[in-house]
Amino acid sequence: MTDAHTAGPFIAAIDQGTTSSRCIVFDKDGRIVSVDQKEHEQIFPKPGWVEHNAAEIWTNVQEVVAGALSKAGITRDDVKAIGITNQRETTLLWDRATGEPVHNAIVWQDTRTDALCRELGRNVGQDRFRRETGLPLASYFAGPKVRWLLDNVEGLRERAERGDILFGTMDSWVIWNLTGGVDGGVHVTDVTNASRTMLMNLHTMAWDDKILTSMEVPAAVLPEIRSSSEVYGTAKGGVLDGVPVASALGDQQAALFGQTCFSEGEAKSTYGTGTFMLMNTGGTPVNSYNGLLTTVGYRIGDQAPVYALEGSIAVTGSLVQWMRDQMGLIKSAAEIETLALSVEDNGGAYVVPAFSGLFAPYWRSDARGVIAGLTRYVTKAHIARAVLEATAWQTREITDAMTKDSGVELTALKVDGGMTSNNLLMQTLADVLDAPVVRPMVAETTCLGAAYAAGLAVGFWPDTDALRANWRRAAEWTPRMDADRRRSEYKNWLKAVERTMGWIEHEE
Ligand SMILES: Nc1ncnc2c1ncn2[C@@H]1O[C@H](COP(=O)(O)OP(=O)(O)O)[C@@H](O)[C@H]1O
Numbered sequence: 360m361t362d363a364h365t366a367g368p369f370i371a372a373i374d375q376g377t378t379s380s381r382c383i384v385f386d387k388d389g390r391i392v393s394v395d396q397k398e399h400e401q402i403f404p405k406p407g408w409v410e411h412n413a414a415e416i417w418t419n420v421q422e423v424v425a426g427a428l429s430k431a432g433i434t435r436d437d438v439k440a441i442g443i444t445n446q447r448e449t450t451l452l453w454d455r456a457t458g459e460p461v462h463n464a465i466v467w468q469d470t471r472t473d474a475l476c477r478e479l480g481r482n483v484g485q486d487r488f489r490r491e492t493g494l495p496l497a498s499y500f501a502g503p504k505v506r507w508l509l510d511n512v513e514g515l516r517e518r519a520e521r522g523d524i525l526f527g528t529m530d531s532w533v534i535w536n537l538t539g540g541v542d543g544g545v546h547v548t549d550v551t552n553a554s555r556t557m558l559m560n561l562h563t564m565a566w567d568d569k570i571l572t573s574m575e576v577p578a579a580v581l582p583e584i585r586s587s588s589e590v591y592g593t594a595k596g597g598v599l600d601g602v603p604v605a606s607a608l609g610d611q612q613a614a615l616f617g618q619t620c621f622s623e624g625e626a627k628s629t630y631g632t633g634t635f636m637l638m639n640t641g642g643t644p645v646n647s648y649n650g651l652l653t654t655v656g657y658r659i660g661d662q663a664p665v666y667a668l669e670g671s672i673a674v675t676g677s678l679v680q681w682m683r684d685q686m687g688l689i690k691s692a693a694e695i696e697t698l699a700l701s702v703e704d705n706g707g708a709y710v711v712p713a714f715s716g717l718f719a720p721y722w723r724s725d726a727r728g729v730i731a732g733l734t735r736y737v738t739k740a741h742i743a744r745a746v747l748e749a750t751a752w753q754t755r756e757i758t759d760a761m762t763k764d765s766g767v768e769l770t771a772l773k774v775d776g777g778m779t780s781n782n783l784l785m786q787t788l789a790d791v792l793d794a795p796v797v798r799p800m801v802a803e804t805t806c807l808g809a810a811y812a813a814g815l816a817v818g819f820w821p822d823t824d825a826l827r828a829n830w831r832r833a834a835e836w837t838p839r840m841d842a843d844r845r846r847s848e849y850k851n852w853l854k855a856v857e858r859t860m861g862w863i864e865h866e867e
Pocket residue numbers: 376377378379630631632633675676677678679680692693694695696776777778780781
């Protein structure tokens with residue numbers, strides 16, 4: 360155990376993420392007792408395609424759960440509940456009778472359904488989807504991926520219509536396997552994950568028949584939609600045998616929960632592979648006119664759902680990985696800070712990482728990445744700065760859109776995720792947002808949120824006030840940038856963004 364004084368009982372949270380699966384054990388104060396983590400393979404069959412092997416992921420999940428319990432020196436008797444959180448939108452279909460996936464999972468970053476989305480836009484209309492589901496038509500979401508699988512895996516549509524096939528995002532896959540798989544596993548998802556499928560009606564919290572018809576997805580494949588915090592079943596077999604499975608939230612919604620953003624207007628931004636900012640908008644789904652998503656924040660048991668506005672940025676931490684792995688300019692992600700600090704500024708260079716188009720607030724699949732403003736003066740250190748600034752300016756565009764849509768001015772931003780260990784980035788963020796940036800003591804807010812939701816469901820914590828009391832500030836950055844410089848840098852950034860648009864010429 361990390362803390363010898365920590366006494367049980369505990370809650371375990373499983374985070375099935377884009378690059379890895381991890382399990383964290385938490386105590387009653389929301390402190391981390393143990394962590395285990397394992398990466399899985401990223402499969403790139405064609406440019407723009409990204410897949411995961413779901414069987415590998417389930418094996419890894421079992422391993423990290425066993426690893427976390429063993430590191431904590433505890434058994435299932437010490438674990439009061441398990442919470443699940445997951446990479447959202449990543450889509451899997453599997454055989455109900457054998458438990459075999461019919462194809463690799465199609466990952467949220469995958470762009471193979473671009474043409475399908477454009478066709479749906481022409482035939483059904485953008486507005487229909489946005490009105491009912493809160494989402495723009497984009498390859499990011501699960502519904503078009505399900506349709507692609509049904510259209511492209513031979514014989515699958517017939518099997519799906521017969522009721523032999525199950526669909527799920529990774530929450531459903533993990534819960535079904537945990538609760539017994541072919542031996543009575545429960546086939547459920549929660550409202551937050553369902554709200555990312557493009558198949559759920561945001562107002563009724565049920566699958567939308569008309570959308571299912573337009574998307575040509577048979578209802579027989581769909582999981583039951585449940586709240587984010589309730590007991591779905593108990594684990595069957597394995598090291599957690601008999602422990603209640605008591606929460607599921609998409610990872611970004613889990614981070615909102617873990618950051619205890621329970622009041623309207625509270626927001627968090629999570630800096631990982633991509634960056635996702637969510638603002639709690641209370642009991643009302645707020646329509647976005649500025650390129651944000653309307654989504655479900657969470658739903659506790661039979662209470663009313665809480666909605667959120669979301670700004671999703673596809674590429675932030677993965678730009679740092681690209682600089683390390685593809686460009687070879689740094690040896691580790693952390694090294695980007697030292698390199699960037701070796702110069703005063705970006706030397707006039709701007710990097711816009713529209714690697715697979717641009718997500719919020721543009722939703723342009725025809726955009727591709729650019730490095731703008733190059734001269735002979737620019738060195739790799741300037742590029743390192745521009746790479747970090749790209750994350751900050753992309754966040755600024757999201758906070759501007761949030762203010763326009765919600766009318767709420769940003770007073771401070773709660774942050775978390777792997778990139779927040781970069782002090783220069785956090786300072787730059789405070790500078791470009793012109794608002795303080797605050798990081799909590801427990802930076803693993805995604806797992807913490809899933810643990811909190813599971814703990815609430817089994818009475819481990821009494822209510823959200825008890826969770827709020829656990830939140831502690833670890834670090835804060837305040838703005839230092841001169842207003843004129845902020846204005847001119849923002850202008851340059853927006854000019855660079857413009858240069859990315861229309862690079863891909865779609866054939867209709
Ligand atoms: N010191 C750092 N500076 C900049 N980026 C970093 C740093 N450390 C990690 N990262 C980036 O953060 C990401 C990992 O964060 P994490 O929250 O674990 O992501 P995810 O949950 O999406 O897998 C990677 O993309 C990595 O490039």
